[in-house]
Amino acid sequence: MYLSVKSKKSLKSHVESLTGSIERYRLEVNRFLTRRVGCADTAADIFQSVAENLLKRDPNPPIEDVRAFLYRAAKNAAFNLQRSERTRAELNVLIAPMMDERDERTPESIAESGENVIKVNQAIQDLPILTRQIFTMYRLHGISQKDIAQQLGVSLSTVEKHVKKALSHCFTCLYD
Numbered sequence: 001m002y003l004s005v006k007s008k009k010s011l012k013s014h015v016e017s018l019t020g021s022i023e024r025y026r027l028e029v030n031r032f033l034t035r036r037v038g039c040a041d042t043a044a045d046i047f048q049s050v051a052e053n054l055l056k057r058d059p060n061p062p063i064e065d066v067r068a069f070l071y072r073a074a075k076n077a078a079f080n081l082q083r084s085e086r087t088r089a090e091l092n093v094l095i096a097p098m099m100d101e102r103d104e105r106t107p108e109s110i111a112e113s114g115e116n117v118i119k120v121n122q123a124i125q126d127l128p129i130l131t132r133q134i135f136t137m138y139r140l141h142g143i144s145q146k147d148i149a150q151q152l153g154v155s156l157s158t159v160e161k162h163v164k165k166a167l168s169h170c171f172t173c174l175y176d
Contacts, residue, residue: 015055021066022051029070036078046077080156084145087160116174123173127166134159135166 026047033043050073054066063069124132134152137143138159145163149156 018055018063018066022054022070025067025070026051028067029074032071033074033078036075037081042081046074046081050074050077084156084160087164090164119173120170123170124166126173127169131162131166134162138163139166 029050030040030043030047033046034040037043037046047070050070053073054063054069057063124135127135130152134148137148137151138145143151145159146156149159152159
């Protein structure tokens with residue numbers, strides 16, 4: 001779709017207005033975020049992401065209160081970050097026992113490791129298709145959870161839940 005000259009000018013004016021509002025509230029919202037997440041650098045990153053999303057947003061319908069929009073989006077982004085960090089911490093608790101078992105390499109431990117690989121492989125095969133796909137992309141191919149969410153068209157929260165579900169299932173299959 002091509003924009004007319006008039007609408008291009010209107011869009012440029014809209015972006016300039018938003019940019020001015022973003023700059024006007026940057027310090028204020030960054031202070032709010034810093035209190036929320038406890039790190040000025042992380043707060044700045046979140047604000048940058050929120051600002052980019054605001055500028056990419058379709059101008060219709062227009063935002064009546066840019067300040068309120070920035071605060072709401074910043075609050076939601078900080079909440080999502082904190083939830084992701086909690087999920088990562090929970091996953092680390094699940095994984096820690098598996099990582100701590102790397103003891104001396106005896107014939108018995110090697111045989112047990114082989115059995116564990118078979119158990120984990122079967123556990124992965126038993127997962128629902130979407131959970132298996134997400135888990136495989138994340139743990140075996142090293143794709144970030146954010147990238148998986150974008151590729152599959154699901155939320156980051158959904159990806160986190162599926163990874164946690166898969167790890168929990170694998171842990172249960174190994175230790176029950």
